[in-house]
Amino acid sequence: MYSRSIMAVSSWNDNGQKQFVHDPYELYRSDFFPGLGWMLARSTWDELSPKWPKAYWDDWLRLKENHKGRQFIRPEVCRTYNFGELGSSLGQFFRQYLEPIKLNDVQVDWKSKDLSYLQEDKYAQHFANIVAKAKPVSGVNVLQETNNIDGDVRIKYRDQSDFEYIAGQFGIFQEWKDGVPRTAYKGVVVFRYPSTRARRVFLVGPESLKLLRITDS
Known part of the structure; x- marks a missing residue:
């Protein structure tokens, strides 16, 4: 499924810690x-390649001037x-974000899967349908409110x-880079919480619902 709207396909989810993931078959655009x-x-x-930097190429690729609006496909x-605990990610960063990563242990036959929903002209509607069904949550303690709901929830944020x-x-x-939160699609960051209940939490940006053509409620 080659598309000029996709810059790269990744095997990594920044929020892929074991407490935030559930479905090994789920893929997202970002x-x-x-x-x-x-x-x-x-x-x-x-x-x-002619302008590839000698260091910090990952952050370089996250700049709008380089990805030019193209997106990425990532797994859940x-x-x-x-x-690399002893490398550049040593210390607390490694213990908090990298060591708890859930490494997939399920064999997936991707060739047998219908991945057409990831195409640019279909994905926005596919993702919007999921977000629209999530129950809006607000208040000072959104964590507690989320724990009181069984299904998917969405939480709006005002700014960075x-x-x-x-x-x-x-x-x-x-973390954000060049105006985009890690893993976000149209300003929406999605993760499971807790993963044992398979519920999705959507953190929704101030313009996200408009971009996804979802009526706010």
């Missing part, structure tokens, strides 16, 4: 380059694992500071 185990088309490499459950506060309550990545 506006944020995940890194850690990825592939891209030869034509894309030919475009990027990671297919790669970072064991508000997102960081809410993300911190759940324990997911708070």
